[in-house]
Amino acid sequence: MSPAHFIGICGAETRKLFSRLTARLGLVVVAFTAVFTVLFLSWLDGSQIGFSSVDGQGMVNESTLGGMLDLTGASTLIHTLWSRNVMFMGRLFIIALAALSVASEFSARTLREDVLRPVPRWSIPAAKFVALTIWAALSLVVTFLFSAALALPIQGIGGPWGSTILAYIATLAGDMGFIGITMLVAFATRSVVGSIIVPFIFWLLSSIAGLVVLAANSILINVIEFFPEQAAQLQIWADRVATLNLWLPSSGLELWWTAALGNSWAWQSVLVLVFIIGSTTTLTVVVFQNQDVP
Amino acid sequence: MSDDNDPVDALVVRGLTRRYGKRVVVKNLDLSVKQGDIYGFLGPNGAGKTTAMRCMLGLIARNGGTVKIFGDSNLVRSHAHIGAIIENPVFHGWLSGKENLRLSASYANIPRSERKKAIEEVLERVNLAERARDKVRSYSLGMKQRLAIARALLAKPKLLFLDEPTNGLDPRGVVELREFIGTLATEDGITVFISSHQLSEVEALCNRVGIIHHGELRAEGNVAEMLMSDKPLLDVTASDPGALAAHCTERPDVTVLKAARGVVRVRLDDIDAAMFNAALVQGGFEVSALVPATRSLEDLFLEVTA
Numbered sequence: 001m002s003p004a005h006f007i008g009i010c011g012a013e014t015r016k017l018f019s020r021l022t023a024r025l026g027l028v029v030v031a032f033t034a035v036f037t038v039l040f041l042s043w044l045d046g047s048q049i050g051f052s053s054v055d056g057q058g059m060v061n062e063s064t065l066g067g068m069l070d071l072t073g074a075s076t077l078i079h080t081l082w083s084r085n086v087m088f089m090g091r092l093f094i095i096a097l098a099a100l101s102v103a104s105e106f107s108a109r110t111l112r113e114d115v116l117r118p119v120p121r122w123s124i125p126a127a128k129f130v131a132l133t134i135w136a137a138l139s140l141v142v143t144f145l146f147s148a149a150l151a152l153p154i155q156g157i158g159g160p161w162g163s164t165i166l167a168y169i170a171t172l173a174g175d176m177g178f179i180g181i182t183m184l185v186a187f188a189t190r191s192v193v194g195s196i197i198v199p200f201i202f203w204l205l206s207s208i209a210g211l212v213v214l215a216a217n218s219i220l221i222n223v224i225e226f227f228p229e230q231a232a233q234l235q236i237w238a239d240r241v242a243t244l245n246l247w248l249p250s251s252g253l254e255l256w257w258t259a260a261l262g263n264s265w266a267w268q269s270v271l272v273l274v275f276i277i278g279s280t281t282t283l284t285v286v287v288f289q290n291q292d293v294p
Numbered sequence: 295m296s297d298d299n300d301p302v303d304a305l306v307v308r309g310l311t312r313r314y315g316k317r318v319v320v321k322n323l324d325l326s327v328k329q330g331d332i333y334g335f336l337g338p339n340g341a342g343k344t345t346a347m348r349c350m351l352g353l354i355a356r357n358g359g360t361v362k363i364f365g366d367s368n369l370v371r372s373h374a375h376i377g378a379i380i381e382n383p384v385f386h387g388w389l390s391g392k393e394n395l396r397l398s399a400s401y402a403n404i405p406r407s408e409r410k411k412a413i414e415e416v417l418e419r420v421n422l423a424e425r426a427r428d429k430v431r432s433y434s435l436g437m438k439q440r441l442a443i444a445r446a447l448l449a450k451p452k453l454l455f456l457d458e459p460t461n462g463l464d465p466r467g468v469v470e471l472r473e474f475i476g477t478l479a480t481e482d483g484i485t486v487f488i489s490s491h492q493l494s495e496v497e498a499l500c501n502r503v504g505i506i507h508h509g510e511l512r513a514e515g516n517v518a519e520m521l522m523s524d525k526p527l528l529d530v531t532a533s534d535p536g537a538l539a540a541h542c543t544e545r546p547d548v549t550v551l552k553a554a555r556g557v558v559r560v561r562l563d564d565i566d567a568a569m570f571n572a573a574l575v576q577g578g579f580e581v582s583a584l585v586p587a588t589r590s591l592e593d594l595f596l597e598v599t600a
Contacts, residue, residue, distance in 0.1 A: 001370075005403045012400035019389055109384045113445070115353055117401035118374040292354040 001120055009114075009123060013131035017101055023135055026093030030084060030139045034146040037083040038076055042154050045071050074159025076151035077144060078260045081167055084143050085174070085256060093139070094175050095182045098132050099195030102186035106294065115293045122285045125187065129179060129281060136175035140168055163262040170256035170265075177253050177273055178203075180280030187287045206250035213245040243268070252276055303365070304329045304453045304485040305350070310359035312342075312349050312509075319345045321509040323359065327487055327502070329452075332479050334500035334517075335489040336591075338599055342509040343489045344381065347457055351378055363453060374403075377446030378455035382462070383438040387431035391422055391441050394430060395448060402449040416444040420474075436467045443474070454478065456488040460495060468492070472499055497591040505598045512598040521589045527551070528567060530558045530574070531583035538579055545573075551593050559587055561597075 017023055071079075084090040102125075105111040114124050178199055186195035220238035224231050245251060246266045252273030258265055305327040312320040320342045327333045337343045349356040352369040363372035385394045395413045404412055417423045420440040425433070433441065439459065446454060456475070460468045472495055478484045490496050496503060497517065504514040513520065532538045539553040547564040562570060567584065574581050587593075 002403075008400045008403065008406075012397045015393075016386065016389075016397055019386075019393070021388070108386075109381075110386060112353060112380065113384065113398065114401055116351060116373060116376070116378050116380075117398070117449075118370050118403060119401055120370050290355065292348075294353075 001123055005119070006123055006127070009119060009127040010130040013101070013127040014134050017097065017128075017131045017135055020097065020100065022093065022100060023097055026090070026097065026135070027139060027142055029093065030090050031142050031146045033083050033089045034080045034143045035150060037080045038147050038150040038154070041071060041076055041079055042151075045155075071155050072159030073148070073152045073155045073157045074161045074164040076155050076159075077147045077164050078160075078167055080143055080147040080151075081171060081256065081260060084139075085171060085254075090136075090139050090143070091175065091178055094132065094136050094178055095196055095199050097135060098128075098179050098182035099186050099192045101128050101132065102183055103190050103192040103195050106186075106190040107192075109294050112293050121289050125183060125281070125284045125288050129176075129183060129284075132179045132183075133172075133176055136179065137172055140172055140175075144168060160262055163259055166259040167256045170259045173273055173277070174253045174256055177249075177276040177280075180277050180284070184280045184284045184287070187284050187291065203250065203253060206248055206253070210245055210248050210250045213241055213248065217241040217245070247272060249276060302329050303327065304331065304363065305333075305487060306360075306362040306365075307346075307350060308360050310346060310349055310361065311357045312345055312354065313357050319509050320349060320356075323506070323509070323511050325504045325511055325514055327453075327485060329485050330479065330483065331502050332475065332486045332488065332500045334496035334503040335487060335506065336491075336493070336496060336503055336595055337489075337506035339491075341506045341599075343506055344457055346506065346509075347380065347455060347487075347489060351376070351380070351455060353380070374449065375452045376455060377449065377451035377453075378457075379439075379442045379446055379459055380455070380457045383442030385430040385438065385441065388429060390427050391417070391430055391433070391444075392426040394441070395445055398445050398448055404449060412448060412450075416447050419447065420444045435462045436464070439463060439467070439471070443471075447478075451484060453485045453487065456486065456490075458490055459488065460490065460492055468495065475499060493590075493592045493595055503591070505595060507599045513594070517591065520594055521591065526562045526567065527587040527589055527593065528560055528562060528570070529583070529585045529587045530560060530581065531556060531585075532558070532574065533580035533582075538574070541574075541577055541579070549597070551596055559593065 102111075111124070115121070181199045181202060182195055185198045186192075189195060189198075217238055220234055220241060224234045224238070227234060246268035249272060251266070251269040252271075253276065255265060255269050255273055258269065303326050305325070307323055307325045310320055310323040311318065323342075323346055325335075335343055335347070345354070348354045349359075350361045352361075352373075360367055361369075364375055366372045385391075386397070389397075392413060395416070396409065399409045399413060414423065417426050420443050422437065422440055422444060425437065430438065430441065439462075443459075459475075460471055463471060475486055475488070476499060479486055488496070488500065500517055502515065503517055503520065505512050530538060530542075535553060535556045535558055539550055539558045542548050542550045542558060542560050547562070548570065549561040549563055551559040551561055553559070560570075565573070567586075571581060571584055
């Protein structure tokens, strides 16, 4: 298969994907989420909503949420990313589109027409993966542009632009991980509903596992003071547990979070994400290679 | 049967086998389709026709055997020479006919510069040019069938697979399709491999047939030669057709082909007509007519699949 032919079928899959109502609706929802987040933050920034506390010397400290947010143009763009990712708005559409573009083509039997063309089997899931990645990238561009168009005039152009850009790039990598997982499930099960539910449950369980590990780490650190003679040993275990968190799938899929906080990326998390993308796409090709097409 | 390496054969299948669990759906199937043939692939429901076709096209894996298309067993390469319509025509309903063809053209690797012309040509050919911009979900079944033919012809195939292409078509649609397939073979030189239940259609259209039953090829050859029977056929009308059919079934010298509307068609295997008539009268049957019959594809089909 020539590169030009592969680019051609990637183009066909992209046109097909973007012609779906779900894909167009997804871009609108992502844009709306970005606009809503910026407007909400701007309102919060100007409001007096907050809380007061009394310190040990009887002094009253009053804080507003707006003051705590310390909004800048760049940090607002990170908050919109938070809405897109944590609120699952963008990712829900990515998972739904990946499920539709594979499982619904099995049930509608349109996948058969692609297999009957002079293309190797691997190129079909590969072209779908490329098309879905293009949609994910475009949805991020939409998030970025709509946020920037509103946030920069309001909040100014200051802020941590380096980590903001990195967070957007890491989000795209995380999206590719979700695309890979969903496509694998969709090719294996041929069920749209299953292909949406399974990646979500996978992400949820992985996140819960991450929280459990963090809790275990916190417990270990806190018990050190009660067992001073075991402190060195407990500290080693606390470090090991903390490292374990970095090897969980959620650590790779949510790499953007590390970037958004301005922290450097742990190599384990990067490796996990690369492994998720690589293994799911490879397995998808292997599954489809040996699969009967109705 | 031609040699495996014969370069003139459009399709050569040898030992094709497909199992679903312990059930063997296609058993050691051998068949050959020569270039220029209109080959009818016949068989009762569940005989394994569609499964065999899917195996030949690489849609489903085979448990054994080889498939060569124009001498090439590489499926990806050979797909460049084929067009296919398997079962009902399927499209992305939310796209127009033209957009569906554009997607197929990309997969078929038709150069971008030739794509528009190729699409317009095939749409014109199947009389869908005026509705090309309408969404496929608004098409009738007949229109979808025509669009499926346009898609199959898009990459100028040399071999066309059609699986039950007249399913769901009205009588006019069936006639139009038959004429169109005939044109493809005679004017465009396309070899056609067609599976169908419409025996009269196949008889009118195909020059060669293969009959599959329980996953095995039971008969294959030139239609005209296969219909020439060395044993005479008779349509017998008698007082009690049911008893007559039962009586003939028990006789070793005749074969009952069918019994319908009071007439029993038999093949005289080892007896002549006069002696058969005498034997019937002696058996107590009141024979009112004994008419020589011509063997049809339906008779052949019933014999082979009995």
